Amino acid sequence: SQTIHQWPATLVQPVGSPLSLECTVEGTSNPNLYWYRQAAGRGLQLLFYSVGIGQISSEVPQNLSASRPQDRQFILSSKKLLLSDSGFYLCAHGRSNEKLFFGSGTQLSVL
Amino acid sequence: QKEVEQDPGPLSVPEGAIVSLNCTYSNSAFQYFMWYRQYSRKGPELLMYTYSSGNKEDGRFTAQVDKSSKYISLFIRDSQPSDSATYLCAMIRGTYKYIFGTGTRLKVLA
Numbered sequence: 606s607q608t609i610h611q612w613p614a615t616l617v618q619p620v621g622s623p624l625s626l627e628c629t630v631e632g633t634s635n636p637n638l639y640w641y642r643q644a645a646g647r648g649l650q651l652l653f654y655s656v657g658i659g660q661i662s663s664e665v666p667q668n669l670s671a672s673r674p675q676d677r678q679f680i681l682s683s684k685k686l687l688l689s690d691s692g693f694y695l696c697a698h699g700r701s702n703e704k705l706f707f708g709s710g711t712q713l714s715v716l
Numbered sequence: 717q718k719e720v721e722q723d724p725g726p727l728s729v730p731e732g733a734i735v736s737l738n739c740t741y742s743n744s745a746f747q748y749f750m751w752y753r754q755y756s757r758k759g760p761e762l763l764m765y766t767y768s769s770g771n772k773e774d775g776r777f778t779a780q781v782d783k784s785s786k787y788i789s790l791f792i793r794d795s796q797p798s799d800s801a802t803y804l805c806a807m808i809r810g811t812y813k814y815i816f817g818t819g820t821r822l823k824v825l826a
Contacts, residue, residue, distance in 0.1 A: 611759075637812055648722075648818035649760075649804070656812060695759055701811040702748055702767075707759035 607632035611696045611708030618715055624683040626711050628696030636698040638679040643693040691715045719743050722805055722817030731826050735792040739805035739817045746807040749781055751790045754802045795824045
């Protein structure tokens with residue numbers, strides 16, 4: 606069965622510090638991978654998606670970047686965090702036009 | 717206009733009631749539709765996935781799609797306090813992009 610691992614569950618970081626969130630998927634190969642952000646009381650905002658190793662599409666110009674160094678690994682990064690980067694970050698995987706499955710999420714607070 | 721509109725609620729119902737959750741959309745190209753349940757501080761959990769007009773049933777859940785009206789619904793029968801959560805509708809634009817509603821917060825009162 607397919608599983609998706611996302612960590613850490615909670616993160617508190619000072620403004621200006623770097624960020625690295627990691628997501629790994631098991632039980633599938635060549636998945637489409639996604640990073641979403643969910644602000645309090647708001648919907649899911651697509652940040653990045655990847656259809657293959659090294660292939661990253663950015664949806665929103667921002668302070669964040671993503672990388673896919675391996676087939677089932679997706680990393681969200683920032684060199685310098687802003688207050689506005691606070692939110693609930695979700696990794697997801699799926700296949701074209703098929704079901705999308707989410708990780709457990711990371712609550713990021715930038716202070 | 718947003719591509720997907722969803723009433724944020726909250727929607728409060730007594731235990732055992734039938735719940736109706738709805739989304740409207742503007743892009744007639746959407747072909748695949750999903751409903752997710754999200755508990756506080758957790759990742760969304762897929763409840764229903766459908767790609768055609770009509771009804772699809774799974775246990776206490778029924779998903780309904782009306783492409784002519786650009787309207788989808790999720791019905792929950794015999795609602796339980798454990799159903800209290802935020803429900804998100806989602807649709808696929810193109811091949812890769814999943815577009816989500818803002819979610820409806822549901823409270824089922826014991």
